[in-house]
Amino acid sequence: MEDSLILEQFKSDDTKHSAFRALVDKYKERVYWHARKIVIDHEDADDVTQETFIKVYRALKDFREASQLFTWIYRIATNESLNQLKKKQKRQATSMDEVYEELENSIDSDHLISGEEIQLKLQKALLQLPEKQRLVFNMKYFDDLKYDEISEITGTSVGGLKASYHLAVKKIETYLTGA
């Protein structure tokens, strides 16, 4: 269903629920994988996905720009993912560095994480990057989003994003090759 139609049908009580269901079905996987790449753990990604759609449901009636629905949902998912990591930090009463260290360790031990050695190494390399740089890399490299879209999601200029992405690629290259 087109985003404009989803928004239109969401306004009417008769079609509100079916419109929201269409929205969930359309974006659930993208939201989940976007969250998963940030929080790494499946249960955390599940929580983030649900929180994201709850917030989308509450705010959708006031949302007007159908062409920006996707980037708006992505922005919510991004914020929820980062919040999830902060909650983890507070719950464990540790530093964010320690949270990332724990995530890095989980890449080798989590039963819902498995792949080629270089794929696992890439995920560990990403956890070394500054948070925003990691976000930009994920969206550009894995999700293949345009810089304009990433700019809408993160609020960073296109020029800044390009610079950040190029730097991230170089750092990762160094990590992967051990150079």
Place this chain on the structure above:
Amino acid sequence: MTKKGKHIKINQEADKAYFDKLTDEIMNRVELEDSLLYRDSSLKALPFTTPDGYFDQLGDKMMSNSVEPKVIPLYANTWLKYAAAVILLFVVAVFTLKPADTETNNLLADISEDAIIEYASTEESALDELFLDEEVMEIVLDDLMADIAFTYEDMIDFEQGEFFSEGY
């Protein structure tokens, strides 16, 4: 320089800036293409998996968590309310009213039929007033339903006084 000439010069400068930038863009892209991340396509695959059937059930779980429970009003309209009240009164009467008291019946038998007819035709009974006034009738029925609702407290939400269905 003519106006047209100045216009052409500005355009040429703008074009030059664009093409200089374009060159930088292309060189940056080429640099990316040479990196391991773009040479090894297997790196694009994420090493993350989900439990079996996760996405199939995610939609249903989302709807039950995100969407407000659909409220089914207990009374679709006033007539339905009246009908429900009559049925309930009947049920209550059948199960709670005591058998006619013989002594009371005997007392009534002592009153003449003419006296009864005169009373019914001239006096305004409280019951007549009750049924003539719809607003009062509404209040009485609401009170009655509230009493009955208390008996079935596990089925009805008190805060809103309405019956909630699961899902949407």
